Amino acid sequence: MQNKNKTVVKSMKLLDLFRTNRKLSLNEMVHLSGIPKTSAHRMIGSLEDMGLLSKDEEGKYTLGMLFLEFGQLVADRLDIRQIAYPIMQALRDEIGEAVNLTMKDNWEAIYVEKLDTMHPVRLFTKVGRRSPLYAGACSRIILAYLTEKEQEEYLIKTELQPYGIGTITDKEKLRLVLQQSRLDGYTVSHSELENHTSSVAAPIFDYTGQVIGGISMAGPDVRFQKGQLPILIDKVKSAAAEISQKLGFLGPLK
Structure with a gap:
């Protein structure tokens, strides 16, 4: 923390509130952030001037168009x-x-990136959504290809919380x-x-051989039974x- 500018850190704390809130008043931002009202008011004014926040006619703030x-x-x-x-596609x-x-x-x-299913029954996923590395195929495949040292560092500091009935919460099993x-x-x-959903994922590597992502197919579990897998x-x-090769990966692929 000693090498970080405290004003910048607090400003980011205010902006971070909009990950889970579409609109917030000054008082709501003060309450949620814990930043003193005078300081928050000053920082919010600066963020608004820079186009990072926008205030509507009700006096509530949203993220500014600069983020778009x-x-x-x-x-x-x-x-x-x-x-x-x-x-x-x-x-x-x-x-x-x-x-x-x-x-x-x-x-x-x-x-x-995402492409929706052609079926009428579909999952809700959106670009920008985050998930823990241990839960869900498209996340866990990334964790699987990190180094043992990175995996252990992650497992030591991460509490495995259940998101669905099938979430792996036992570290030895994981x-x-x-x-x-x-x-x-x-x-x-x-x-x-999410309950009653399934996913199949494989890793994507860059030209250095490092895992950088994953690609998955996902849907209701009734369409991902053993015979279909x-x-x-x-x-x-x-x-x-194919994606890995186009990114310059030359190593062997399973």
Whole structure:
């Protein structure tokens, strides 16, 4: 903390409130952030002047349009997203299930692209959604391909909370699943992030051989039964391999 500018840190704390709140008043921001009202008022004014916050006629704040511009710039510069999209589209069109693309962001997975299923019954997932690395196939496949040191660092500091009835909350079991996923080149999840949903995922590597993301197919568990899994696994692994190769990965793929 000693090397961080305290005003910048507090400003980010205020902006971070809008991850889970669409609109907030000054008093609400003060209450949720714990920042003194005078300081918060000054920082909010500066953030508004810079276009990072916008105030409506009711006096409530929302994220400013500058975030839309920045967000589009980030999206446009994500090579993996541009490379993966046509491959994801072909996979979705062939199989008919939703296809998701995730990337590692610190100790979480973030969804950077998605294509919805053609079926009327679908899952709710959106670009920008975050999930813990231990839960859900598209997140856990990233964790599976981190180094043993990174995995242990993550497991030591992370409390495994249940999100669905199938979430793995036992660390020894998770270690075994990670090991097997790495041997297999894919992972499967059932009711881990949401009940009665399933997902199949494979890892994506960059030109250095490092795992940078995962691609998955996901849907209601009734469409991911044991007899249907082999074809889904094969297609997801092939898509992941194609994306990795286009990113310059030259190593062997399972």
